Amino acid sequence: MRNVIIIGSGPAGYTAAIYAARANLNPLLLASSVEAGGELMNTTEVENYPGFPEGIQGPELMSKFQEQAERFGTEIILDDVTEVSLGGEVKTIKTGYSGDFEASSVIVATGSAYRKLGLADEERLSGRGISWCATCDGFFFKEKTIAVVGGGDSAMEEATFLTRFASKVYVIHRKDTLRASKIMQDRAFANDKIEFVWNSEVVGISGENAVNGVTLRNTVDGTESHLELGGLFIAIGNDPRTHLFHGQLELTSDGTIAVDGRSSRTNLPGVFAAGDVIDPNYRQAITAAASGTVAALDAEHYLASLEQEAHHNPEIASAVAASV
Ligand SMILES: Cc1cc2nc3c(=O)[nH]c(=O)nc-3n(C[C@H](O)[C@H](O)[C@H](O)COP(=O)(O)OP(=O)(O)OC[C@H]3O[C@@H](n4cnc5c(N)ncnc54)[C@H](O)[C@@H]3O)c2cc1C
Numbered sequence: 001m002r003n004v005i006i007i008g009s010g011p012a013g014y015t016a017a018i019y020a021a022r023a024n025l026n027p028l029l030l031a032s033s034v035e036a037g038g039e040l041m042n043t044t045e046v047e048n049y050p051g052f053p054e055g056i057q058g059p060e061l062m063s064k065f066q067e068q069a070e071r072f073g074t075e076i077i078l079d080d081v082t083e084v085s086l087g088g089e090v091k092t093i094k095t096g097y098s099g100d101f102e103a104s105s106v107i108v109a110t111g112s113a114y115r116k117l118g119l120a121d122e123e124r125l126s127g128r129g130i131s132w133c134a135t136c137d138g139f140f141f142k143e144k145t146i147a148v149v150g151g152g153d154s155a156m157e158e159a160t161f162l163t164r165f166a167s168k169v170y171v172i173h174r175k176d177t178l179r180a181s182k183i184m185q186d187r188a189f190a191n192d193k194i195e196f197v198w199n200s201e202v203v204g205i206s207g208e209n210a211v212n213g214v215t216l217r218n219t220v221d222g223t224e225s226h227l228e229l230g231g232l233f234i235a236i237g238n239d240p241r242t243h244l245f246h247g248q249l250e251l252t253s254d255g256t257i258a259v260d261g262r263s264s265r266t267n268l269p270g271v272f273a274a275g276d277v278i279d280p281n282y283r284q285a286i287t288a289a290a291s292g293t294v295a296a297l298d299a300e301h302y303l304a305s306l307e308q309e310a311h312h313n314p315e316i317a318s319a320v321a322a323s324v
Contacts, residue, residue, distance in 0.1 A: 009037055151177075
């Protein structure tokens with residue numbers, strides 16, 4: 001049986017691994033078979049991660065995270081977790097092809113996924129003018145004409161924030177009214193640089209090496225038009241990756257895993273959660289990494305308390321002794 005299993009290999013998972021490994025807990029990190037490295041594998045330049053004053057490519061940053069976790073003895077398996085049983089003292093984790101694992105504690109760091117438009121050129125132009133994060137990428141769009149797709153609070157927030165950089169920001173929305181709260185709408189309506197494109201959906205994205213425009217379809221009369229752009233921000237929602245844990249871990253109304261205050265403690269003893277999967281607001285690499293630290297420290301304290309209990313209870317003692 002393992003001391004701790006970490007599910008997920010983004011900034012939260014790897015940082016939890018670094019701390020757990022340096023605490024001699026011999027963590028096992030299940031990194032996913034196709035998406036190892038997490039969301040930053042989908043981006044190019046990362047300019048806001050401290051310690052890299054010249055910026056660093058997302059995949060390179062994640063390979064450094066991995067190297068650091070491995071340096072202290074983290075075992076990494078590139079496989080997907082397919083089922084979990086987290087109640088009770090022994091947690092069971094099933095994977096796609098590497099078999100089942102048992103652990104005294106589990107750290108869930110499965111992140112969240114930005115919703116995509118589902119268009120052919122979206123993947124190809126991701127990081128080349130298409131972005132899902134104004135905080136991350138707004139700086140690259142100085143004096144450009146750009147658009148934000150969406151009609152909720154986050155679309156209004158992104159659009160308003162992006163006017164600090166862009167010369168003009170279109171907000172493209174499928175309907176003629178917004179879902180966003182009144183205060184966010186008012187702020188966007190009052191901003192001279194924002195122009196709304198109502199009743200319109202993006203049906204095509206153009207550009208050879210970088211976005212240069214979008215094709216819009218009018219949702220009322222079906223007519224199509226072209227809008228020239230230097231960038232496209234997609235703000236149509238974000239889904240925390242929690243499906244494995246439904247029925248076991250409590251979720252918040254935002255769909256994130258519920259944790260106790262500023263800790264990483266979930267509703268189940270010995271199960272901790274970190275990173276974007278618990279965070280409806282900030283969703284940055286540095287906040288995810290910090291949250292991974294919290295989870296590793298919480299897991300360490302939990303394991304220490306189990307050991308203490310074991311001194312007084314011989315049955316627990318044998319379970320703890322079996323931990324690697
Ligand atoms: C295009 C883009 C650009 C960005 N740019 C920046 C930036 O410049 N600066 C910044 O600070 N932030 C940026 N972000 C945000 C940042 O990437 C995230 O906040 C951060 O990666 C969250 O870390 P995380 O570890 O919580 O989750 P993630 O990075 O999402 O990692 C979660 C991991 O869990 C794995 N996983 C999920 N389910 C399973 C399973 N069942 N079994 C095994 N593994 C599983 C996933 O495959 C993934 O590896 C960007 C995000 C995107 C999408």
